[in-house]
Amino acid sequence: xxxxxxxxxxxxAHPPEAKKYTEKKPIEKMPAPEQVVIPLQQHIGAPTEPxxxxxxxxxxxxxxxxxxxxxxxPVHASVSGKVVKxxxxxxxxxxxxxxxxxxxxxxxxxxxxxxxxxxxMDLSPEEMRKRIQMAGIxxxxxxxxxxxxKLSPPAEKxxxxxxxxxxxxxxxxxxxxxxxxxxxxxxxxxxKIIQKILGVKRTIIAIEKNKPDAIKKMRGVTRNDSSxxxxxxxxxxxxxxxxxxxxxxxxxxxxxxxxxxxVGCLVQNVGTxxxxxxxxxxxxxxxxxxTTVTGPGIKxxxxxxxxxxxxxxxxxxxxxxYREDVSKLIMGGPMMGLAQHTxxxxxxxxxxxxxxxxxxxxxxxxxxxxxxxxxxxxxxxMHLVPTTLAEFADxxxxxxxxxxxxxxxIECGTCTFVCPAKRHLLQSIRFGKYEINLQKRKAS
Amino acid sequence: xxxxxxxxxSPHVLDRDxxxxxxxxxxxxxxxxxxxxxxxxxWRALWxxxxxxxxxxxxxxxxxxxxxxxxxxxxxxxxxxxxxxAFNMPSNVPFYLPxxxxxxxxxxxxxxxGGLGFNPVNPALAARAFLLxxxxxxxxxxxxxxxxxxxxxxxxxxxxxxxxxxxxSLDILKHQSNYAVEKVSQAQxxxxxxxxxxxxxxxxxxxxxxGETSAFLILLGAALLMYKRIIDWRxxxxxxxxxxxxxxxxxxxxxxxxxxxIFHLLAGGVMLGAxxxxxxxxxxxxxxxxxxxxxxxxGILTVIIRLWGGYPEGTSxxxxxxxxxxxxxxxxxxxxxxxxxxxx
Numbered sequence: 001x002x003x004x005x006x007x008x009x010x011x012x013a014h015p016p017e018a019k020k021y022t023e024k025k026p027i028e029k030m031p032a033p034e035q036v037v038i039p040l041q042q043h044i045g046a047p048t049e050p051x052x053x054x055x056x057x058x059x060x061x062x063x064x065x066x067x068x069x070x071x072x073x074p075v076h077a078s079v080s081g082k083v084v085k086x087x088x089x090x091x092x093x094x095x096x097x098x099x100x101x102x103x104x105x106x107x108x109x110x111x112x113x114x115x116x117x118x119x120x121m122d123l124s125p126e127e128m129r130k131r132i133q134m135a136g137i138x139x140x141x142x143x144x145x146x147x148x149x150k151l152s153p154p155a156e157k158x159x160x161x162x163x164x165x166x167x168x169x170x171x172x173x174x175x176x177x178x179x180x181x182x183x184x185x186x187x188x189x190x191x192k193i194i195q196k197i198l199g200v201k202r203t204i205i206a207i208e209k210n211k212p213d214a215i216k217k218m219r220g221v222t223r224n225d226s227s228x229x230x231x232x233x234x235x236x237x238x239x240x241x242x243x244x245x246x247x248x249x250x251x252x253x254x255x256x257x258x259x260x261x262x263v264g265c266l267v268q269n270v271g272t273x274x275x276x277x278x279x280x281x282x283x284x285x286x287x288x289x290x291t292t293v294t295g296p297g298i299k300x301x302x303x304x305x306x307x308x309x310x311x312x313x314x315x316x317x318x319x320x321x322y323r324e325d326v327s328k329l330i331m332g333g334p335m336m337g338l339a340q341h342t343x344x345x346x347x348x349x350x351x352x353x354x355x356x357x358x359x360x361x362x363x364x365x366x367x368x369x370x371x372x373x374x375x376x377x378x379x380x381x382m383h384l385v386p387t388t389l390a391e392f393a394d395x396x397x398x399x400x401x402x403x404x405x406x407x408x409x410i411e412c413g414t415c416t417f418v419c420p421a422k423r424h425l426l427q428s429i430r431f432g433k434y435e436i437n438l439q440k441r442k443a444s
Numbered sequence: 445x446x447x448x449x450x451x452x453x454s455p456h457v458l459d460r461d462x463x464x465x466x467x468x469x470x471x472x473x474x475x476x477x478x479x480x481x482x483x484x485x486x487w488r489a490l491w492x493x494x495x496x497x498x499x500x501x502x503x504x505x506x507x508x509x510x511x512x513x514x515x516x517x518x519x520x521x522x523x524x525x526x527x528x529x530a531f532n533m534p535s536n537v538p539f540y541l542p543x544x545x546x547x548x549x550x551x552x553x554x555x556x557x558g559g560l561g562f563n564p565v566n567p568a569l570a571a572r573a574f575l576l577x578x579x580x581x582x583x584x585x586x587x588x589x590x591x592x593x594x595x596x597x598x599x600x601x602x603x604x605x606x607x608x609x610x611x612x613s614l615d616i617l618k619h620q621s622n623y624a625v626e627k628v629s630q631a632q633x634x635x636x637x638x639x640x641x642x643x644x645x646x647x648x649x650x651x652x653x654x655g656e657t658s659a660f661l662i663l664l665g666a667a668l669l670m671y672k673r674i675i676d677w678r679x680x681x682x683x684x685x686x687x688x689x690x691x692x693x694x695x696x697x698x699x700x701x702x703x704x705x706i707f708h709l710l711a712g713g714v715m716l717g718a719x720x721x722x723x724x725x726x727x728x729x730x731x732x733x734x735x736x737x738x739x740x741x742x743g744i745l746t747v748i749i750r751l752w753g754g755y756p757e758g759t760s761x762x763x764x765x766x767x768x769x770x771x772x773x774x775x776x777x778x779x780x781x782x783x784x785x786x787x788x
Contacts (some may be wrong), residue, residue, distance in 0.1 A: 015457055086670045171457065243782065256783045322447075330456055339451040361457060362450055368463055368519070369561030370727045374676070377732070382782040385730055388774070405781040413455030419729040421561075427453035 008234040009244040011381040012082045013414045015237055015335060017210060021294045021301040029305045030318050032079045032104055036309030037089050038064060039097040042348040043138035044144035044145050045071035054433060056083045061111035061285050062428065064100050073136045073146045073317070078287040078307035080261050081105040092312075093344045099346070100311070113283060116238050120270050120280040125197040128280060135279030136286045136349070141165065141176075141269035142332050143348025144350035147276065150268070153261045159198045160264040161250055164191060164273055166207040166214060167240030170333025174355040175290045176270045178303045180207065180214035184221045190273035191228060193280055198266065203228045204249055205270075210235045237335060238412040242267045244270050244381050255369070271352075275297050286349055293319045297326030306347050309331055312354060314342040328357040328440055335413045368421040376415035376425060390425040391400045393432025399402060401432050407432065459553035463560075466725075467520035469672050473665030474720065481654040482662040484590040485535035485616040489654040492542050492590030493533055499546025507555045521560045525549050528568035531655025532760065533575070533717060541579060545571040565767040567762045573659045590657065592649040599743035605652045606645060607712040607756040609634050612706075617697040635697065638707055645710035656716040659709075679728055680718040686743025687714055695751055716744065717759035727767040733768075734777035741742050744764045 001383050043045045048065035052058060058077040065074045081104045090101040121133070133148040153159055164187065168176040191203055205222070207215050209232045222228040223318065233248055243254045245267060252263040260267055268276075271290060278284040287308050294301040301322030306315055312329065316322060330337035331351055376386035384405050390402035405430060417426045482487040504522040508515045529545050549571035554563045576583045586605060613631035620628050644650050648658020656662075669675045688705040696702025708714065715720075722728060722742055729738050743763040749758025 013459070015455075015459070144607050205708045247782075253783045255785065256781055258783065266744075320701050327450050328452075328456060330454075334457040335455045337452070337454055337456065339449065339456065341449055341451045343447070343449075355456075357456060364458060365462065368516075369559070371463055371466075372730055373466065374725070374730055374735075375539075377779070378676070384777065384781060385774075387730065393547055402777060405758065407781070407785070408781050411454075415454050417457065418459050420459070420463050422458060422462065424453065426455065430453060 003441050007231060008236055008239065009381055009391075011237060011383065011414070012236040012244070013379045013418050015233070015417055016237075018171045018334075019174050019177070019210065021172065022303050023177055023211075025174075025301070027178050027290055027303045027305055028311070030307075030315065032108065032307050033310045033314040034104055035084075035311075036079050036102050036104070036307060037346040038075050038078065038101045038102065038309040038313060039089065039091050039099045039346065039348060040075060041097050042075060042144060042308070042350065043073050044143065045073075045149075047098075048072055048074055048087055050098070052086075052100060054083050054086055057081070058083060058102060059109045059111040060286060061283075063113070063136075063285070064193035067133065071149050073133055073138050073148070074185045075100075075308070076136055076285040076287045078105050078309050079104040080109040090342060090345045091223045092340060092348060092351065094338075115283045116281060117283055118281075119249050121192070121196065121278070122397050125199075128193060128197050131280055132276055135275070136373075137272060137275050137279060137283070138286075138349050139269055140275060140289060140349060140352065142336065142350045143410045144348070144354050147268070147272055150266065151194065153266070153343075155199070157261040158264060159200050159261060159266045160202060161266070162191070162194055162198065162200045162203040163245060163249060163265060163267045164205040164270055165240055165242075165245060165267050166204065166205055166211070166218070166270045167245060168211070169208060169235075169237045169240040170335055170352075171237075172294045173292045173333045173357050174294070174303055175292045175352050175439035177211045177214050179270050179274060179290050180211070181217050184217045186274045186277045187218070187270055188221050188225070188228070189281065189290070190275075190277035193276050194266075194268060194273065194384060195227065200266070201227050205230045206233055206245055206249055207231070208233050208235045208239055237414060238381055238410070241381065241412055242409055244412065256405070263300055286384050289347070289349065289351065291315075291347060291351050291373050292353035293356075294353060295356040296358045296361065296393070297323050297328070298354075299323060308349060309346045311344060311346055312340065313392075315347065315354060316343060316356070323358065324355060325358045325360070326356050327359045327362045328355075330340055330355040330357065334416065338413065346441070365422050370423060371421055375418040375420065379414050379418050381412060381414060382410055384409060386425045386429065387423070389432065390423065390428035393428045396435070398432060398436050402436060406432050407436065445490045445646075452552065459757070463521070463526035464519050467524050468675055469674055470524050470720075471520065471527065473668045474524075474531070474663045476661040477531065477655045477658060478527065480648050481531070481535070484592075484649055484657060485588050485654050486591075489535040490590070492533060492537060492654060493527060493530035495539065495545045496530040496533075499522050499543045500529070500550050501525035503547045503550040504555065507551050508559070511555070512612040513559070516560065517552075519560060522550060525554070525567045527655075528566075528720060529571050531533070531712065531720075532568065532572040532653050533583065534586045534588070534652075537582050541575055541582060545575050548574050552571070561726055563726055564770075565764050566721055566727045569721055569764050570736060570766075572760050573764060586651045590649045590651060600668070605651050605712065606638055606653075606707070607750070610638060610707065610711070614697055615684060619745040635704075636690040639704060642706055645707070650711075653713065656713040659715045662715045662719055665691040669723075671697065671718070675719065675723040676735070678732060679722045679739040682736045682739030683718045683722055683743045683746075684709060684714065686740045687746055690744065690747035691750075708747075708750070712750075712757045717742075717746075717763055721760070722763050722766070729770050729777065731774060731777040731779055734773040735781070737773055737777065738766050738770070740768065748759065
């Protein structure tokens with residue numbers, strides 16, 4: 001078919017793909033909003049300190065904060081204008097976060113720092129990492145782990161395989177898909193940078209088979225590059241989860257509690273890879289990103305380039321607004337995304353999509369007792385026994401829960417998706433993990 | 445902020461399958477055997493099934509009402525229990541047995557433990573064991589000869605199942621000195637006839653419980669369940685494989701490795717047990733390797749009961765006993781976690 005035998009992992013499920021809303025829609029640039037709310041923390045790691053104060057004028061690309069420590073990345077102005085407020089504001093991850101609010105002056109003036117560098121490939125790996133950090137790049141697939149940290153593996157754990165994750169196994173989302181179709185050269189240029197930083201030759205771009213145009217495009221632009229292969233993966237959720245992706249491509253298993261570098265692999269999302277290129281070649285910090293606005297609850301689904309800090313409600317208004325029976329607003333996809341109670345939160349670096357679901361999708365039956373159908377066990381990509389883990393968590397039997405691998409859960413939601421008794425398995429498991437982490441923190 | 449949205453833990457979409465749908469598929473898969481039973485044993489087979497189903501559903505509703513619990517008869521699980529219970533009875537049982545059996549299955553074996561999902565043993569099998577212990581004659585005398593049943597050796601004793609004939613004949617052959625010569629030669633010819641009667645055993649026109657005689661119709665239903673991924677191959681195949689191997693090794697009249705394993709697979713309740721009883725979701729193990737051990741264990745017990753026990757049939761007791769081991773099997777067969785290093 002596509003020249004490769006089906007590569008995949010054991011387990012998984014097939015939620016309806018629902019990519020039809022946006023998969024054929026070219027990426028559109030959304031005009032900058034009147035006001036942006038830029039949270040000082042949009043990544044996993046140490047928070048950042050503000051560098052500006054109320055009343056300051058800023059231009060696009062100006063750095064707004066100072067990272068504290070190594071595992072931290074700054075944020076940048078996404079519009080030009082005046083800082084009108086620095087305050088704790090609602091954040092899509094739940095808690096309120098100190099944020100910088102900028103009133104747009106409409107001039108779209110760029111910072112002097114944003115300038116192309118033609119000789120970026122001559123930089124040393126250290127300098128490249130420093131620039132990636134200062135450009136504020138964090139994993140754009142949704143996890144938002146600082147990218148320069150990922151690109152700094154210790155010497156005793158050499159990387160031999162770089163995997164560019166274009167699987168996009170979350171239903172509905174098409175941001176990575178469109179990025180691969182429309183910015184394929186930039187992704188390849190980003191790969192070249194990562195290859196240089198890590199000194200790695202073997203690179204694999206992994207794409208699920210339901211994106212034939214992206215596969216064709218990426219094969220086209222890498223045809224003359226023997227270090228890069230494009231692999232078509234079986235369409236199955238969660239194919240794009242880091243550990244499952246590595247297993248499918250290299251047949252290596254990341255050890256429990258370990259990281260991809262333990263098996264010589266490094267996984268980067270396609271959007272992040274492109275952001276690395278833009279940061280080095282164009283001097284452009286991460287102040288905007290591609291995001292998919294989709295679902296049955298939005299009038300005009302779109303793939304958009306949105307400025308970081310744009311409020312969800314502005315994005316939704318730009319897409320024609322809500323349909324009447326909308327009842328759920330999700331940041332991310334339907335399997336792992338975070339439900340929002342309000343649209344008054346900003347787009348952040350990890351906002352891969354906004355999904356609007358209607359009442360019909362949201363209504364669920366009350367959970368029934370587990371009937372032991374085994375579906376969660378047979379589909380768990382981590383080979384756990386979700387129903388037993390959920391039971392341990394519900395009854396606060398945390399010691400047993402840990403023995404049965406609760407901390408290995410990647411929270412992909414497959415168990416809950418397939419459960420015929422409609423049990424809230426992942427919710428219980430998540431609660432158990434949270435409690436265990438809390439106890440550990442208290443103990444130490 | 446003018447609109448508040450619903451929030452919940454992810455995932456936000458769920459599969460459309462649910463418990464009722466699974467039960468309805470099980471019922472659909474049982475229909476060929478029910479139709480076959482009605483064809484082989486007459487309308488009475490259908491009435492017996494209707495009685496057990498009615499008894500199960502009414503008992504479920506009444507018991508749940510009495511316990512002030514939501515009535516869950518719409519999950520169809522009581523109907524499944526009813527049909528399976530009927531399949532384990534001769535078609536000529538007196539009318540009160542299906543009723544008593546249904547009440548026992550639901551009230552004692554299921555609701556007393558907390559209802560669907562909490563019962564330790566298969567309710568239909570528990571009820572069958574109860575009936576067999578309380579009305580042993582009614583549960584084991586098969587007065588109705590199947591339509592088209594042409595096993596001549598069995599026609600002489602139309603009340604016996606092929607398994608009965610086999611067990612008695614084997615007994616005679618093993619202790620030849622105790623019997624008259626013609627009795628021995630009769631037994632020999634009966635066994636030979638059984639060997640020639642695979643076709644009847646496969647299609648189902650032999651004596652037996654009303655839903656267990658046709659391997660073909662059971663396999664038809666099982667194929668649907670496998671296709672729909674409601675049951676997986678592990679329990680039925682490990683069970684059937686174990687029964688076949690052990691029956692071949694120990695089941696013959698002339699020493700080891702002379703047993704008629706095809707006969708043992710086709711006769712009695714093995715097929716029904718393998719695909720519809722042992723695979724009961726609630727009472728079988730969760731883990732993949734646990735399911736294999738479960739099938740092997742049930743297979744060993746079945747053969748032990750059939751060959752050396754007092755009953756000609758051992759399927760239902762073997763599954764009941766293995767049901768009780770499920771919590772242990774689950775505990776000791778945790779799958780290897782992704783990325784977990786195997787112990788040395």
